[in-house]
Amino acid sequence: MEIYNIDYNLYVQDGEHEPRQMTNFTLVIETAYYPLEGSQDDIPAYLGIQLILEDGSVRSLTLPMTSNLARTIVAEEPRAVLLKTGYAPLVQKYIVDQLSKTGRPGECQRGVYLPGNGTYRLADGQHVTVWNGRVACSTKLEVPYMIRPNNSYHIAKHTENPIPTLVNALQENDAALVQSVIYALLVSRRDVLTAEQHPLQGGLYITGVQSSGKTTLARRVFGYTERIGTPGKAALVLEAVSTEASVRDTLSENPGCVVIIDDLAKSSTRSIEAHRRKLGGAMLRLAANEGDSTKKGKTGKTDHRDCTAGIVLTAEFVLDGVSELTRSIFVYLEKKLNLTDDVCPALIGAVLEEFADWFADNYDHAIELLHKIADSPNIPINLRADGADEFTELLTRERRIQDNLALLQWAFVGMVEMIKARMELSSSDEHALNEKFWEAVHRSVHKQVTEFRKIQSQLKEGNIAFLFCEAIDSDEFDLCRKKTNLSKRNVIIWK
Structure with missing residues (x-):
């Protein structure tokens, strides 16, 4: 069966009948865009197509390469009529035949498909x-x-002097703002961290007293992804009633952005609060571990996506597992947070754009900085305050906490260098930014220490190893009140 064109129309001839017209256009593939990891024989992700209609007019389209591409062409260009639905497979065959000529002189060329941020x-x-x-x-x-x-969304941008505005905002507001902005910058480069063997293993956990502004902080900083068609409406905000599957999909489909899980509130109903705790813990681990999300793609192939977005949780309670604690980068609000009006999603969106430009132009230097800071992290040296010894003990024992803070330090250093490249930053302003950043880190570690103390105090009664120590050395340990119950269950004779 032969397919050919006459006067900008495609015809088919089977050798037994007269030629039959299939379309009122001629289709020319200009560029086939292939995935970076694909081989020469792989199916392209997108096609750059030129349609020459029967009236001689030309329309350029860039369409995903699917099994229904012929029908997609009609949907995109109503004037391109397929005379019969049954001809769609023949048009598809014509497209595949053209793809076999990719890269030949005078034929369609091979391009690169970049899958997003x-x-x-x-x-x-x-x-x-x-x-x-x-x-x-x-x-x-x-x-x-x-x-x-x-x-689904676009990133809002504030175009009037975003860098000077950022510097002023960071100095005028609470240290919690510095920590939140730095986390947004860090997540935008998360794929690089993983590639360089320094993966981000945590999410931002905003907690504090009631009505302290937890949700306000999250939405003003991380609401830069706006729904298309709904200006000012954050696209990546999920409520505490969301399912794990919906959160997993959102994390995997928005690389480099931050997903907000909002309002993990206490409840008088135990089952509701238990669900919120379970969801918070599961999603924090998923985001921290870059869990895999599997879906059927448009081509029918199984599509594996890593959860390379960041996650921010606003909560009235702290997740009580050790695993969740070590994955939490705490922002603790002890009192009501009053942010200045210039702190808005559009400002953060513009700063992220500037940071991407700085990173692209200084890639080698940025990677060198990453390894300098993250290969041998030393966060305690900058925490010279009451309780520093206890901080050091925790950061040494729980290495994941220090690794996450070291990555925040790298993003902060990168931000300062970006600012210097865009404007003149006085030494006093730079010192003030450093003070704000390390104040935020100090608060975060202090909250970690406090929560670990609570866990240790709760474990004494139920920890069998601790009970044995009490039983063996009664001079050093007081016998636990659960000794009798343990004795009955295990037929242990206490001495």
């Missing part, structure tokens, strides 16, 4: 940083490229 390494060793639907800063690609379109 992140930093990618091309075949020639070049690193490309993508943020908010564009290649960051001065990077120039020698090959055609296609960035995965985002139809």
